[in-house]
């Protein structure tokens with residue numbers, strides 16, 4: 086007889102781990118399965134280690150700014166403390182013992198293994214010793230399998246020892262040069278980190294601008310800054326071929342050969358949906374995402390919830406966590422607000438940070454809204470002026486003029502993600518722009534530039 090649980094969670098990314106914890110604490114019998122590390126990509130190969138690297142690189146940049154602001158500072162950059170922090174403090178040597186114990190203490194049963202659906206309410210788990218167990222989930226199954234790095238279709242790439250985020254975040258030494266294929270958040274954050282540690286960096290971006298999900302003005306500022314820091318940025322660039330010999334990669338980019346020590350592929354993600362047994366419940370295993378309703382129930386299948394990157398609602402830890410709370414309440418039969426993404430924030434942790442919430446100007450126009458925009462350069466604010474080097478940035482707001490509320494905003498600048506907080510609340514709560522005009526903005530803060538941007542609405 087298969088073991089019976091109330092809930093089986095497949096994949097323990099940030100949301101799956103939180104849901105398994107919460108459901109177990111609420112008294113449900115929970116089986117939590119992950120084929121690798123409990124916590125998923127974010128704590129081991131994503132947000133946390135990358136932000137430690139960003140912090141280190143920003144420290145170097147600030148030291149470099151001292152010459153203008155505070156006198157001579159001499160820093161000999163070393164990757165060793167960065168690699169040590171990532172290995173010891175962030176990931177405990179890529180070991181999830183503590184996370185497993187935390188989940189077990191909450192009352193869940195934790196199982197390492199590859200889980201697959203085996204028809205409605207049934208899951209098989211392939212255990213590390215090669216054996217298999219089948220379990221029944223009486224209340225439901227929650228899918229949180231996340232994504233893996235996508236390999237773009239470039240001739241020769243497959244046979245080469247290229248890096249993905251997993252290798253880059255485990256690096257204990259840095260190469261002399263690196264080509265970063267992909268100018269999204271992963272590519273830009275890591276490119277700037279490596280460049281600030283002295284690596285010769287080239288970013289090769291398919292599209293015509295970096296971080297294309299952000300406003301074009303934000304992309305332009307980021308590109309200017311990266312280029313000024315010595316990064317070669319190739320946009321609208323096509324890599325047709327990659328070879329690897331004698332410890333070096335050769336990429337053919339728009340007909341030109343570029344030779345590099347390392348190649349980091351950060352060209353998007355592939356959802357881990359292809360080996361999940363989706364076909365056993367009538368779903369398409371080649372789908373790019375799972376369609377879920379506003380309670381995170383997978384459409385068309387009773388007793389199945391999905392959360393995280395595979396729902397296609399934004400590949401961010403805060404989305405995974407947000408959805409987790411809603412799915413957990415639904416599983417427990419509790420009331421609560423349905424999922425709503427109109428004020429989804431995102432921050433790319435480059436320096437300057439590129440932060441956004443809600444709709445871009447173009448998205449608002451495409452949605453047929455009556456759009457007014459306002460913007461202001463951050464370096465021209467009083468705080469930007471006193472800040473001096475490193476203050477390059479922007480605040481841009483997008484208003485639905487018919488309703489008189491902001492539907493989107495962008496902040497580029499030092500601590501751009503923190504400045505965004507005020508605007509995220511405004512979009513979330515539909516605070517009238519008229520009310521935002523009457524607010525007192527502390528002088529001289531960066532967020533005071535929001536008042537200027539609102540004053541520019543036209």
Ligand SMILES: Cc1cc2nc3c(=O)[nH]c(=O)nc-3n(C[C@H](O)[C@H](O)[C@H](O)COP(=O)(O)OP(=O)(O)OC[C@H]3O[C@@H](n4cnc5c(N)ncnc54)[C@H](O)[C@@H]3O)c2cc1C
Nearest residue numbers: 096098120125126131132200230231393394400401402405
């Ligand atoms: C370099 C990098 C930096 C990032 N920085 C940020 C950031 O600053 N801020 C931010 O919000 N987001 C960031 N992200 C994105 C963030 O990591 C993800 O959005 C986040 O991890 C949420 O993913 P998830 O919940 O879908 O699952 P994931 O974290 O991807 O975890 C999925 C888990 O499922 C397991 N799994 C998959 N299939 C199976 C199976 N069949 N059986 C058992 N287990 C399975 C996997 O082993 C994994 O542990 C970053 C990502 C990367 C790569």
Ligand SMILES: NC(=O)c1ccc[n+]([C@@H]2O[C@H](COP(=O)([O-])OP(=O)(O)OC[C@H]3O[C@@H](n4cnc5c(N)ncnc54)[C@H](O)[C@@H]3O)[C@@H](O)[C@H]2O)c1
Nearest residue numbers: 237267268269270271289290291292351352353400432433
């Ligand atoms: N700070 C953050 O919140 C943060 C940081 C890193 C990652 N993430 C999340 O992880 C996800 C994955 O990040 P990502 O940067 O890998 O993906 P992405 O899809 O956001 O960006 C990948 C970029 O690579 C480009 N590209 C694709 N194929 C290419 C090719 N052959 N040559 C050159 N360029 C190519 C695309 O045009 C795209 O702009 C993101 O969607 C993001 O949500 C978030």
